[in-house]
Amino acid sequence: MDDSGPYQTPARMTRPALANVRFGTPQQVDVLTALEPAVRREMDAHVARRKLWFPNDLMPADADSGAERDEELARTREAARALPDVVRIALALNLLTEEGLPHFHRLIAVYFGPASPWSDWNHLWTAEEDRHGCVMRDYVRDARIFDMGAVEKMQFQYINAGFEPDWQQDPYRLLAYTSLQEKATQISHANTGRLAAGREPALQRMLAHVAGDESRHYQFYRAVFGEILRADPERALDSLLKVTLGFEMPGHKIPGFAEMSEVLGRGGVFGTRHYQGIVEELLEYWEIGSLTGLSAHAQHSQDRLMKVPSRLARMADYAEAKAQKKKFSFDVIYQRSVEL
Ligand SMILES: [Fe+2]
Ligand SMILES: [Fe+2]
Structure with a gap:
């Protein structure tokens, strides 16, 4: 894919006089402004790393596609019938979760304001994320996986419900959250693909493309939050602690989210152990344990952060010890019973 011309980030607009349109304390706004060159640098590195793809590359639907594509689709539908229900859920x-993109585009736009490398990143990121919901919907529609009307009703409710995470207008919390969340979605897509492997190669291939994007987004956000930690460790540790302790996947307002999440946890797609692994990886990447010269308050946040993985491990141990087989049923699969 040619990653140039109209797919490039548009040339930066002249910055209007919008000095204080960002959320955050005056000190945080100063930090975000000082980090603009770093955001630009990470964005350029991201564009150099990515290989742009489009939903139509993976799920073609061109007017001039012939009988061969129809046969391929028939094979996809046949293969999709053999997918286990945990993959469907x-x-x-x-x-x-991907279709919740309007919530996230809006949050990032509101937190970082217009006309800067931060908003340029939001546009680039949104353009990339927009393909995820699109290609996944193309797949599930063409493969006839669901009661599509039920999926659409849930999507409507999810968007209509709004999404207001309790970040208290703290832009550091948004960046801590996106660091954790991109990695979580990468794991969830990749593990779903792995469960489909051997049964449905088209699905695994599609999810590998999506997971690859999430991985690159994760690299961007963790690099940028790393800069925040260097510039303002006192506040950044506090924000990171709050987000890490209260982390919920972005779809938690989806009707039936809790039951669906439980199925994903029991099915090995995404659960507490995966989240523990993400927190461990990030604490190590940011070298949180070896930060020095902190105030007593920041040291307290540092200590609590370093204890989060063992706390999550205890939660996972407890849940596994008392877990018994359970039956679930969901509208999207016609109330079929799933036991895990
Ligand atoms: Fe995504
Ligand atoms: Fe992403």
């Missing part, structure tokens, strides 16, 4: 939840 993971696909439903992950598709709906």
Whole structure:
């Protein structure tokens, strides 16, 4: 794919006089402004790393496609019939989560304001994310996986409900959250693909493309939050602690989210152990344990952060010890019973 011309980030607009349109304390606004060159640098590195793809590359639907594509689609439909229901539920939840993009575009736009490398990143990121819901919907529609009307009703409710995470207008919390969340979605898509492997190669291929994007987004956000930690460790540790302790996947307002998440946890797609792994990886990447010269308050946040993985491990141990087989049923699969 030619990653140039109209797919490039548009040339930066002249910045209007909008000095204080960002959320955050005056000190945080100064930090975000000082980090603009770093955001630009990470964005350029991201564009150099990515290989742009489009939903139509993976799920072609061109007017001039012939009988060969129809046969391919028939094979996809046939193969999709053999997918286990845990894969269907993971696909439903992950598709709906991706379709929550309007919530996230708005949050990032509101937190970082217009006309800067931060808003340029939001546009680039949104353009990339927009393909995720699109290609996944193309797949589930063409493969006839769901009661599509039920999926659409859930999507409507999810968007209509709004999404206001309790970040208290703290832009550091948004960046801590996106660091954790991009990695979480990468794991969830990749594990869903792995469960489909051997049964449905078209699905695994599509999810590998999506997971690859999430991985690159994760690299961007963790690099940028790393800059925040260097510039303002006192506040950044506090924000990171709050987000890490209260982390919920972005779809938590989706009707039936809790039951679907439980299926994903039990099915090995995404659960507490995966989240523990993400927190461990990030604490190590940011070298949180070896930060020095902190105030007593920041040291307290640092200590609490370093204890989060063992706390999550205890939660996972407890849940696994008392877990018994359970039956679930969901509208998106015609109330069929799933036991895990
Ligand atoms: Fe995504
Ligand atoms: Fe992403």
